[in-house]
Amino acid sequence: MKGRPLPFPALTGPGRRARWRRRAVRRVLSATFLVGAVLLVVATLRPANPPSTRVLVAARDVMAGASLVAADLETRSLPAAAAPPGALGGPAEAVGRVVATGLTAGEAVTRSRLVPPLPEEPGTAATHLLVADERALDLAPPGSRVTIYPATGGAALATGVRVLTVDPPVGPDGSGPGVLGRGPEGATGRGLVVALEAAAVRSVFTALRPEGGPPVVLVVPTPSSPP
Secondary structure (H helix, E strand, O other): OOOOOOOOHHHHOOOHHHHHHHHHHHHHHHHHHHHHHHHHHHHHHOOOOOOEEEEEEEOOOEOOOOEOOHHHEEEEEEEHHHOOOOEOOOHHHOOOOEEOOOEOOOOEOEHHHEOOOOOOOOOEEEEEEEEOOHHHHHHOOOOOEEEEEEOOOOOOOEEEEEEEEEOOOOOOOOOEOOEOOOOOOOOOOOEEEEEEEHHHHHHHHHHOOHHHOOOEEEEEEOOOOOO
8 A cells, every 4th residue: 555645755755866855954944044043132222212292393494583483393303302391292382472582493491481471461462672781681581570771871771671581602603592692782682571562562662773773772680669
């Protein structure tokens, strides 16, 4: 009685060629398993992608004192570790807010770069002013009150004005975060954003715009009322 034929006789047969084919198949399978094991180890040891977060950035340059609109903004995905402190995550948090210090295209929009809202002071407008004496800014931190004088001399234009933000220092090359060039002659290139009443805004911008440039003022801390 004849036995059942072996499957795949080209590989399972007794001949020399069949033995060579079996060795070749074993080598191919061994190489395949080895490559698979290497790929598995690499996938296991490869560090995972760092977590990312959505960050709001300026889509174009925005001057200090401007109110942000949707076209000024866009969102980008950044590694979470690279997001600056206080970075905003979407346009809804910034549209309509006033820029305290100028933004450069691609720069992240943070809370500190926007003027705080003023619900407790209706009738005021956030106004950016250059100062003639940069050292005075050290005496006028955000939240303090100042008296505003013309840089050319004269009576006070406004008293008890709330300081909202102060421009960051200017770098050695004359530039700095939010500082778009130097100010008019006599100004430092730095300034501050204050909450001015409408009448004070008209007085400042009517009288203090040398050659059509931004107003230049002197600021003095408003003395506290005696107890």
